[in-house]
Amino acid sequence: xxxxxxxxxxxxxxxxxxxxxxxxxxxxxxxxxxxxxxxxxxxxxxxxxxxxxxxxxxxxxxxxxxxxxxxxxxxxxxxxxxxxxxxxxxxxxxxxxxxxxxxxxxxxxxxxxxxxxxxxxxxxxxxxxxxxxxxxxxxxxxxxxxxxxxxxxxxxxxxxxxxxxxxxxxxxxxxxxxxxxxxxxxxxxxxxxxxxxxxxxxxxxx
Amino acid sequence: xxxxxxxxxxxxxxxxxxxxxxxxxxxxxxxxxxxxxxxxxxxxxxxxxxxxxxxxxxxxxxxxxxxxxxxxxxxxxxxxxxxxxxxxxxxxxxxxxxxxxxxxxxxxxxxxxxxxxxxxxxxxxxxxxxxxxxxxxxxxxxxxxxxxxxxxxxxxxxxxxxxxxxxxxxxxxxxxxxxxxxxxxxxxxxxxxxxxxxxxxxxxxx
Numbered sequence: 151x152x153x154x155x156x157x158x159x160x161x162x163x164x165x166x167x168x169x170x171x172x173x174x175x176x177x178x179x180x181x182x183x184x185x186x187x188x189x190x191x192x193x194x195x196x197x198x199x200x201x202x203x204x205x206x207x208x209x210x211x212x213x214x215x216x217x218x219x220x221x222x223x224x225x226x227x228x229x230x231x232x233x234x235x236x237x238x239x240x241x242x243x244x245x246x247x248x249x250x251x252x253x254x255x256x257x258x259x260x261x262x263x264x265x266x267x268x269x270x271x272x273x274x275x276x277x278x279x280x281x282x283x284x285x286x287x288x289x290x291x292x293x294x295x296x297x298x299x300x301x302x303x304x305x306x307x308x309x310x311x312x313x314x315x316x317x318x319x320x321x322x323x324x325x326x327x328x329x330x331x332x333x334x335x336x337x338x339x340x341x342x343x344x345x346x347x348x349x350x351x352x353x354x355x356x
Numbered sequence: 357x358x359x360x361x362x363x364x365x366x367x368x369x370x371x372x373x374x375x376x377x378x379x380x381x382x383x384x385x386x387x388x389x390x391x392x393x394x395x396x397x398x399x400x401x402x403x404x405x406x407x408x409x410x411x412x413x414x415x416x417x418x419x420x421x422x423x424x425x426x427x428x429x430x431x432x433x434x435x436x437x438x439x440x441x442x443x444x445x446x447x448x449x450x451x452x453x454x455x456x457x458x459x460x461x462x463x464x465x466x467x468x469x470x471x472x473x474x475x476x477x478x479x480x481x482x483x484x485x486x487x488x489x490x491x492x493x494x495x496x497x498x499x500x501x502x503x504x505x506x507x508x509x510x511x512x513x514x515x516x517x518x519x520x521x522x523x524x525x526x527x528x529x530x531x532x533x534x535x536x537x538x539x540x541x542x543x544x545x546x547x548x549x550x551x552x553x554x555x556x557x558x559x560x561x562x
Binding site: 199 | 388395476509544
């Protein structure tokens with residue numbers, strides 16, 4: 151597929167079929183992840199690629215608890231009152247579906263970043279989220295759906311214990327992969343003129 | 357360009373020509389950035405796109421000071437003793453070039469993320485670095501070089517004051533854009549077998 155056709159139609163696909171995805175596709179997706187940059191090219195990333203059904207089931211249970219925590223935060227308590235046919239309502243319904251069906255995705259990728267014991271900061275993310283974005287774009291290029299979720303952090307200790315992830319390694323995201331039940335397409339976004347400034351904050355870019 | 361040809365040859369281009377890049381290309385690059393996901397689709401991102409030469413010059417001065425700070429950290433003090441023809445030595449020479457010539461890039465993008473006053477964490481990055489990766493991939497698809505740098509954070513207050521960025525907004529990265537002096541190509545990376553695990557940390561993926 152042409153690059154811009156991929157990148158401008160990679161929306162979060164939270165409804166996935168349980169069918170396995172081809173091993174060759176999974177390898178190509180992971181290979182593309184590794185082509186992303188990381189700070190000083192240190193590549194402190196690791197990816198736990200989970201296909202085992204019982205491990206996925208346990209992650210699904212942990213994730214459902216995380217969803218419960220998220221819904222108790224003030225922001226999401228508010229969002230959950232949005233009309234079901236509003237953009238926020240639809241997004242929430244789709245995210246809720248994921249919270250109930252995460253384990254059914256044939257592959258779950260837990261993306262990690264080593265911090266050498268230092269407390270992670272915003273810019274720690276510069277060494278792992280570009281790789282995750284590459285992973286999701288590669289999936290989309292192959293017709294495989296994905297989304298990124300970080301709410302596993304509510305039960306981070308449980309997830310790390312389950313997967314044997316060392317203490318000095320941070321879990322940055324969980325990415326389910328699978329054939330999409332929904333359709334790819336341009337995601338709903340604020341217009342460029344609202345979020346880009348020219349030369350200085352507040353000045354028009356356009 | 358075909359998606360995988362773009363994503364597997366997007367290496368950090370730190371040597372850039374001063375020639376302007378086409379406005380249509382810049383708009384397409386920014387538009388692609390916005391197609392990336394963000395937590396809860398909140399799109400708390402902002403991008404200050406700097407073409408003004410005097411603003412770029414001032415950012416270049418600030419950035420040079422940041423480079424000095426970086427070189428005083430234990431890790432980079434060690435890297436700076438690597439042989440100049442080693443992989444680390446070459447990377448450092450290229451990064452040093454950028455530190456001396458950042459202002460010559462025709463466009464600097466300062467990517468920001470709103471945190472609503474909360475302290476940013478690792479996962480704050482999940483709402484801005486995917487967009488930055490999209491931006492750099494789109495640039496590569498159009499033959500425009502870029503790289504991501506976060507060391508501006510050593511002088512974050514100065515950068516924010518210069519650009520008028522509000523206190524509750526975090527600067528996540530500076531991305532120079534310009535025609536590449538070097539060549540695109542597959543970046544040097546650790547093999548997949550070293551960084552991907554199957555089902556559980558430490559188990560082979562392959």
